Amino acid sequence: MFYNDEMTDAEFGLYQRLIYDTCGISLNLSKKQLLMSRLNKRMNNLGLASFKAYRDYVLGDKTGKELTLMIDAISTNKTDFFREPxxxxxxxxxxxxxxxxxxxxxxxxxxxxxxxxxxxxxxxxxxxxxxxxxxxxxxxxxxxxxxxxxxxxxxxxxxxxxxxxxxxxxxxxxxxxxxxxxxxxxxxxxxxxxxxxxxxxxxxxxxxxxxxxxxxxxxxxxxxxxxxxxxxxxxxxxxxxxxxxxxxxxxxxxxxxxxxxxxxxxxxxxx
Ligand SMILES: C[S@@+](CC[C@H](N)C(=O)[O-])C[C@H]1O[C@@H](n2cnc3c(N)ncnc32)[C@H](O)[C@@H]1O
CATH class of the missing domain: 3.40.50.150 (Vaccinia Virus protein VP39)
Incomplete structure (x- = not known):
């Protein structure tokens, strides 16, 4: 299952704020496609069809668990042993x-x-x-x-x-x-x-x-x-x-x- 919901710039702005306020990561508009593809994976797991529905779900989860999972989905984790030796x-x-x-x-x-x-x-x-x-x-x-x-x-x-x-x-x-x-x-x-x-x-x-x-x-x-x-x-x-x-x-x-x-x-x- 893959949803092709387009993210409006206004919706991107709301995610941008939420991510910045939560973990300090500063995303500019050039990262919209990347953000969409990373959120899509989580939305597919939950069967949610729009970015609005997913944001409502994240904000509605008062345990904070989904917010953590959203941060998991969007963070870049590249690393290596003996990186920068x-x-x-x-x-x-x-x-x-x-x-x-x-x-x-x-x-x-x-x-x-x-x-x-x-x-x-x-x-x-x-x-x-x-x-x-x-x-x-x-x-x-x-x-x-x-x-x-x-x-x-x-x-x-x-x-x-x-x-x-x-x-x-x-x-x-x-x-x-x-x-x-x-x-x-x-x-x-x-x-x-x-x-x-x-x-x-x-x-x-x-x-x-x-x-x-x-x-x-x-x-x-x-x-x-x-x-x-x-x-x-x-x-x-x-x-x-x-x-x-x-x-x-x-x-x-x-x-x-x-x-x-x-x-x-x-x-x-x-x-
Ligand atoms: C690219 S990795 C770097 C890993 C390692 N330090 C290295 O240089 O190989 C960046 C890590 O920062 C974490 N990260 C991003 N925002 C963070 C925050 N606000 N607090 C703690 N960790 C954060 C990500 O989850 C990710 O694992």
């Missing part, structure tokens, strides 16, 4: 050696998608942080989308998706599936026990009590407008320990963002 080199050579005398280490992957980023962080910690077994080290991994978080918690990846991982690490940190799971690999307990996955909308206040030594917020700010980015960077700065690092995506920058964070090198900032 310079960041992991920087951790290995500059950050982890400096943290080696510290007992408690906290890292936050703030838009973790299906988990490749926090699992990569866990691998680098196990490989490059001295005496990790004698330390209190945790990675918090959050995302707004429950769909990708379920995948992240499962930690199950096809061979194709594991391509970014050096073969040595794949053997060491992933279990190869058999029979039905042939071609799939599961992250070992050694990795997953370092990570806590939680749903968190970056537009809301941050409930975590302690400060972080490292925050990764990569490839999500591109979807936000400047006022939203400015507010978010200020919230991150409040959550960074003195000397802590913020890593952002390679097509993102803090140019023109009012902040107390100091530029270290492209896409790396420090409190």
């Amino acid at each position: 310079e960041h992991f080199e920087f951790l290995k050579h500059k950050v982890y050696p400096a943290l080696s005398s510290q007992y408690r280490i906290r890292i936050w992957s703030a838009a973790c998608s299906s988990g490749e980023e926090p699992y990569t962080l866990a691998i680098t910690l196990l490989e490059y942080l001295n005496n990790i077994s004698k330390k209190d080290v945790r990675i918090l991994a959050t995302d707004i989308s429950t769909k990708v978080l379920d995948e992240a918690v499962a930690g199950l990846y096809s061979e194709e998706r594991l391509r970014g991982i050096p073969a040595m690490f794949r053997q060491k940190y992933f279990l190869k599936g058999n029979n039905y799971w042939n071609g799939y690999y599961r992250a070992k307990e050694e990795l997953s026990s370092l990570i806590s996955f939680r749903r968190l909308n970056l537009m809301e206040s941050f409930p975590m009590k302690g400060l972080f030594d490292i925050i990764f917020c990569r490839n999500v700010m591109i979807y936000f407008d400047k006022p939203t980015r400015d507010r978010l960077i200020s919230k991150f700065s409040h959550k960074l320990a003195p000397g802590g690092y913020l890593f952002i995506g390679h097509s993102e920058s803090l140019n023109g963002v009012p902040t107390d964070l100091k530029y270290v090198q492209p896409t790396v900032y420090r409190k």
